[in-house]
Amino acid sequence: MSLLEIKNLHARINDTDILHGIDLTIGRGEVHAIMGPNGSGKSTLSYVLSGRDGYEVTGGDILLDGKSVLEMEADERGRAGMFLAFQYPVELPGVGGMAFLRAAVNARLREAGKDEVDQLEFVKMVRAEAKGLGIKDDMLKRPVNVGFSGGEKKRYEILQMALLKPSLAILDETDSGLDVDALKIVSEGVNLLRSAERGMLVITHYQRLLNHIVPDQVHILAGGRIVKSGDKTLALEVEENGYAGLGDAA
Amino acid sequence: MVATVETIEAVEQATGAYKYGFVTDIETEKAPRGLSEDVIRFISAKKLEPEWMLDWRLKAYRYWLKMTPPDWAKLNVPPIDYDDIYYYAAPKSAEAPKSLDEVDPELLRTYEKLGIPLNEQKMLAGVAVDAVFDSVSVATTFREELAKAGVIFCPISEAIREYPDLVRKYMGSVVPVSDNYFSALNSAVFTDGSFVYIPDGVRCPMELSTYFRINEKNTGQFERTLIIAEDSSYVSYLEGCTAPQRDENQLHAAVVELVAQADAEIKYSTVQNWYPGDETGKGGIYNFVTKRGACRGDRSKISWTQVETGSAITWKYPSCVLKGKDSVGEFYSVAVTNGAQQADTGTKMIHLGEGSRSTIISKGISAGRSNNTYRGLVEMNKAAENSRNFTQCDSLLVGDTCGAHTVPYMVSRNPSAKIEHEATTSRISEDQLFYCLQRGLDEEEAVSLIVNGFCKEVMKELPMEFAVEAQKLIGISLEGSVG
Ligand SMILES: Nc1ncnc2c1ncn2[C@@H]1O[C@H](COP(=O)(O)OP(=O)(O)OP(=O)(O)O)[C@@H](O)[C@H]1O
Ligand SMILES: [Mg+2]
Numbered sequence: 001m002s003l004l005e006i007k008n009l010h011a012r013i014n015d016t017d018i019l020h021g022i023d024l025t026i027g028r029g030e031v032h033a034i035m036g037p038n039g040s041g042k043s044t045l046s047y048v049l050s051g052r053d054g055y056e057v058t059g060g061d062i063l064l065d066g067k068s069v070l071e072m073e074a075d076e077r078g079r080a081g082m083f084l085a086f087q088y089p090v091e092l093p094g095v096g097g098m099a100f101l102r103a104a105v106n107a108r109l110r111e112a113g114k115d116e117v118d119q120l121e122f123v124k125m126v127r128a129e130a131k132g133l134g135i136k137d138d139m140l141k142r143p144v145n146v147g148f149s150g151g152e153k154k155r156y157e158i159l160q161m162a163l164l165k166p167s168l169a170i171l172d173e174t175d176s177g178l179d180v181d182a183l184k185i186v187s188e189g190v191n192l193l194r195s196a197e198r199g200m201l202v203i204t205h206y207q208r209l210l211n212h213i214v215p216d217q218v219h220i221l222a223g224g225r226i227v228k229s230g231d232k233t234l235a236l237e238v239e240e241n242g243y244a245g246l247g248d249a250a
Numbered sequence: 251m252v253a254t255v256e257t258i259e260a261v262e263q264a265t266g267a268y269k270y271g272f273v274t275d276i277e278t279e280k281a282p283r284g285l286s287e288d289v290i291r292f293i294s295a296k297k298l299e300p301e302w303m304l305d306w307r308l309k310a311y312r313y314w315l316k317m318t319p320p321d322w323a324k325l326n327v328p329p330i331d332y333d334d335i336y337y338y339a340a341p342k343s344a345e346a347p348k349s350l351d352e353v354d355p356e357l358l359r360t361y362e363k364l365g366i367p368l369n370e371q372k373m374l375a376g377v378a379v380d381a382v383f384d385s386v387s388v389a390t391t392f393r394e395e396l397a398k399a400g401v402i403f404c405p406i407s408e409a410i411r412e413y414p415d416l417v418r419k420y421m422g423s424v425v426p427v428s429d430n431y432f433s434a435l436n437s438a439v440f441t442d443g444s445f446v447y448i449p450d451g452v453r454c455p456m457e458l459s460t461y462f463r464i465n466e467k468n469t470g471q472f473e474r475t476l477i478i479a480e481d482s483s484y485v486s487y488l489e490g491c492t493a494p495q496r497d498e499n500q501l502h503a504a505v506v507e508l509v510a511q512a513d514a515e516i517k518y519s520t521v522q523n524w525y526p527g528d529e530t531g532k533g534g535i536y537n538f539v540t541k542r543g544a545c546r547g548d549r550s551k552i553s554w555t556q557v558e559t560g561s562a563i564t565w566k567y568p569s570c571v572l573k574g575k576d577s578v579g580e581f582y583s584v585a586v587t588n589g590a591q592q593a594d595t596g597t598k599m600i601h602l603g604e605g606s607r608s609t610i611i612s613k614g615i616s617a618g619r620s621n622n623t624y625r626g627l628v629e630m631n632k633a634a635e636n637s638r639n640f641t642q643c644d645s646l647l648v649g650d651t652c653g654a655h656t657v658p659y660m661v662s663r664n665p666s667a668k669i670e671h672e673a674t675t676s677r678i679s680e681d682q683l684f685y686c687l688q689r690g691l692d693e694e695e696a697v698s699l700i701v702n703g704f705c706k707e708v709m710k711e712l713p714m715e716f717a718v719e720a721q722k723l724i725g726i727s728l729e730g731s732v733g
Contacts, residue, residue, distance in 0.1 A: 050688055074688055089685070164689070
């Protein structure tokens with residue numbers, strides 16, 4: 001049984017059909033990349049997968065560990081192991097970072113019937129992970145994402161992923177906004193989380209990221225459909241020739 | 251505690267002097283429904299009050315008769331029949347729940363979430379039980395420690411008997427009897443409340459809490475509190491509790507007066523969570539409160555912090571009269587309304603003294619079909635040379651059927667005084683909510699986190715234990731308001 005199976009997925013938002021039949025299967029331990037022009041539906045796919053309100057599935061199915069998640073709310077999917085690193089992380093004024101991270105970790109532990117984390121241990125653990133990602137202690141004390149630079153926000157997403165240890169991670173343009181060094185640090189962070197149990201869906205515009213996070217498969221999304229799939233060389237092809245000729249809607 | 255030991259004989263002795271239309275009722279410790287001079291005499295007699303106190307009450311009553319309820323607030327107040335209210339020891343009505351099975355299940359769920367023990371649940375829900383607090387001993391040790399420090403903390407009725415000079419000097423000096431309709435009513439009929447006196451140079455060794463003030467059972471309807479902080483003293487006073495309290499008396503009209511002398515500081519924190527009624531507001535408490543502090547001495551400071559989540563209707567403006575030179579007034583408020591609740595709350599900062607400063611931080615959160623109004627007055631008077639005010643007034647809307655309103659009044663009679671006012675209105679965005687949900691927080695926890703983030707500046711003013719509970723409470727108050 002695969003980790004994630006997307007079957008002929010159709011979805012719309014505000015009465016506009018965006019996804020027109022997507023098929024995609026990710027096995028445990030695999031990393032898949034999705035590339036595609038602006039507005040082709042990449043972020044929409046990530047939201048539909050994670051169950052965002054307002055995104056309506058009009059056909060097909062999404063199976064996580066063989067079970068349909070369509071009836072599950074966003075938070076249930078999150079606790080079931082789905083994680084989305086946002087293209088545009090959201091600011092939460094006044095909400096302390098540590099408290100937020102702890103609440104997220106505890107929500108999962110509770111669901112699994114386990115004890116909540118020890119506060120002091122947790123702070124130590126967060127600090128250690130943050131250090132690896134080049135996140136300063138001072139940032140951990142600030143409200144979630146408030147006043148973070150673009151790059152800092154992306155690192156903070158990966159920090160959350162490291163703490164939550166999802167079974168399926170969706171990274172929506174985590175590389176955009178990162179400087180060269182940050183790109184390396186963040187990619188290393190992601191690579192550390194690659195494991196035989198975990199699947200990843202990496203959305204990006206740039207082949208460069210895929211030099212660091214080497215995918216098992218690359219898919220081209222255009223006009224709400226996957227118009228081409230291949231191995232990592234497909235990304236090089238796109239880099240060279242653009243999306244022209246890859247699909248009608250591209 | 252001695253104050254509440256009232257024997258029927260004692261009452262009868264004291265009351266013999268008066269002619270009542272309902273003498274037989276004395277044995278049953280009840281006054282009839284409705285308000286009259288006789289009822290006031292009865293209350294005063296039951297409390298074994300001196301003559302001056304009775305005169306004071308009667309004067310207030312005569313004022314009240316000539317007054318009309320305020321109509322300027324953005325509140326829809328159903329007409330109140332003042333002759334249908336028991337002003338002293340209301341008999342348990344047939345409507346009082348006989349067991350927890352008869353109590354609003356929503357209320358019980360909330361108690362459970364707050365982790366309130368069963369016995370206390372009963373008391374809070376108004377189920378007829380004998381006193382459940384075993385805090386008599388707690389209160390006694392508590393009192394001893396306070397006495398050592400020279401602090402007086404007792405029921406107001408006891409203070410009227412034991413410390414008449416202090417009470418006479420200060421009661422009504424901050425909120426005059428005729429101040430407003432509800433304060434006049436309270437002055438005529440109050441039966442309960444606290445008296446606090448902190449002598450010169452004393453830092454009260456503990457936070458004083460109404461929770462430990464054991465007195466008459468029917469607490470809270472017409473409370474009267476008086477706190478006096480002499481020169482260079484300090485006291486922190488906590489009022490209310492986070493658990494929603496039911497009360498058979500729908501109308502609550504409290505008066506709180508604070509007096510801070512030179513270099514004294516009073517910190518007054520409230521968590522108000524009276525039963526808001528069911529989703530239509532039925533059965534909810536009307537809370538009409540007059541709270542005012544006088545910074546009489548130079549460099550004195552009064553700080554009001556309130557978390558208002560309960561009541562069907564809230565009408566409340568804790569204020570400061572800044573008379574002392576360089577005196578400081580602060581008002582930190584979180585007002586949450588949900589369902590059919592209505593709140594019109596804010597503050598008045600009256601600057602009289604030179605160099606006086608005030609800060610107002612108000613956070614209003616409206617959800618459901620509720621209405622939440624901030625109403626504030628900042629007044630810089632002629633002598634308020636170089637005085638300052640800073641006001642920050644933020645509203646957060648949850649959903650789109652609620653209302654938030656901000657009504658700031660500013661008066662400046664001194665050109666050197668500065669008033670700053672900032673106001674924002676925002677919504678919990680779907681983005682924020684989804685971000686939290688994605689991380690696995692359920693909607694309730696997400697809303698609670700976001701809203702508590704919004705109120706942070708106020709919450710940090712609360713004493714620690716209170717703050718933790720208040721945070722939980724805010725989350726619970728907003729339950730079911732999203733989605
Ligand atoms: N709320 C909405 N209502 C209507 N249309 C929407 C809404 N949100 C997104 N769309 C449309 O859906 C399409 C896909 O958007 P999406 O954000 O998924 O693209 P993307 O592939 O992630 O693009 P980018 O590379 O720029 O991030 C776009 O045409 C967009 O305008
Ligand atoms: Mg996108």
